[in-house]
Amino acid sequence: MEQKFREILALNLKVERTRKRLTQEQLAELANISTKHLTKIENAHVTPSAYLLFCLAQALGVSLDKLVYEET
Helix, strand or coil: CHHHHHHHHHHHHHHHHHHCCCCHHHHHHHHCCCHHHHHHHHCCCCCCCHHHHHHHHHHHCCCHHHHHCCCC
8 A cells, every 4th residue: 555655746746846847856855855865756765754745746836636636
Protein backbone atom coordinates (compact mmCIF):
# COMPACT_ATOMS: atom_id res chain seq x y z
CA MET A 1 0.00 0.00 0.00
CA GLU A 2 2.76 2.46 0.90
CA GLN A 3 4.67 1.69 -2.30
CA LYS A 4 1.54 2.36 -4.38
CA PHE A 5 1.10 5.71 -2.58
CA ARG A 6 4.72 6.65 -3.32
CA GLU A 7 4.28 5.74 -7.00
CA ILE A 8 1.11 7.82 -7.35
CA LEU A 9 2.72 10.76 -5.58
CA ALA A 10 5.88 10.49 -7.69
CA LEU A 11 3.93 10.54 -10.94
CA ASN A 12 1.63 13.39 -9.91
CA LEU A 13 4.52 15.44 -8.56
CA LYS A 14 6.49 15.11 -11.81
CA VAL A 15 3.42 15.96 -13.90
CA GLU A 16 2.63 19.08 -11.88
CA ARG A 17 6.27 20.18 -11.74
CA THR A 18 6.71 19.90 -15.50
CA ARG A 19 3.31 21.52 -16.10
CA LYS A 20 4.58 24.52 -14.12
CA ARG A 21 7.86 24.37 -16.07
CA LEU A 22 9.94 24.00 -12.93
CA THR A 23 13.17 22.09 -12.62
CA GLN A 24 13.74 19.82 -9.65
CA GLU A 25 16.18 22.40 -8.32
CA GLN A 26 13.61 25.19 -8.53
CA LEU A 27 10.86 23.17 -6.85
CA ALA A 28 13.22 21.96 -4.14
CA GLU A 29 14.17 25.55 -3.38
CA LEU A 30 10.52 26.64 -3.25
CA ALA A 31 9.69 23.77 -0.88
CA ASN A 32 12.85 24.36 1.17
CA ILE A 33 14.25 20.85 0.69
CA SER A 34 17.32 19.47 -1.03
CA THR A 35 17.22 18.49 -4.68
CA LYS A 36 18.45 15.05 -3.64
CA HIS A 37 15.43 14.56 -1.36
CA LEU A 38 13.03 15.73 -4.07
CA THR A 39 14.63 13.27 -6.50
CA LYS A 40 14.04 10.45 -4.01
CA ILE A 41 10.38 11.45 -3.71
CA GLU A 42 9.95 11.67 -7.50
CA ASN A 43 11.54 8.24 -7.88
CA ALA A 44 9.18 6.75 -5.26
CA HIS A 45 12.06 5.85 -2.93
CA VAL A 46 10.80 7.75 0.14
CA THR A 47 7.48 8.81 1.63
CA PRO A 48 7.48 12.50 2.57
CA SER A 49 5.92 13.78 5.78
CA ALA A 50 2.48 15.36 5.72
CA TYR A 51 4.11 18.74 6.27
CA LEU A 52 6.41 18.27 3.28
CA LEU A 53 3.48 17.20 1.11
CA PHE A 54 1.76 20.43 2.11
CA CYS A 55 4.90 22.44 1.27
CA LEU A 56 5.20 20.79 -2.15
CA ALA A 57 1.53 21.42 -2.94
CA GLN A 58 1.89 25.06 -1.88
CA ALA A 59 5.05 25.48 -3.97
CA LEU A 60 3.24 24.07 -7.01
CA GLY A 61 0.07 26.04 -6.38
CA VAL A 62 -2.12 22.93 -6.31
CA SER A 63 -4.32 21.28 -3.72
CA LEU A 64 -2.90 18.38 -1.76
CA ASP A 65 -5.34 15.94 -3.31
CA LYS A 66 -3.88 16.75 -6.74
CA LEU A 67 -0.64 15.15 -5.57
CA VAL A 68 -1.90 12.15 -3.62
CA TYR A 69 -4.88 10.79 -5.55
CA GLU A 70 -4.65 8.61 -8.60
CA GLU A 71 -6.22 10.06 -11.73
CA THR A 72 -9.03 7.92 -13.07
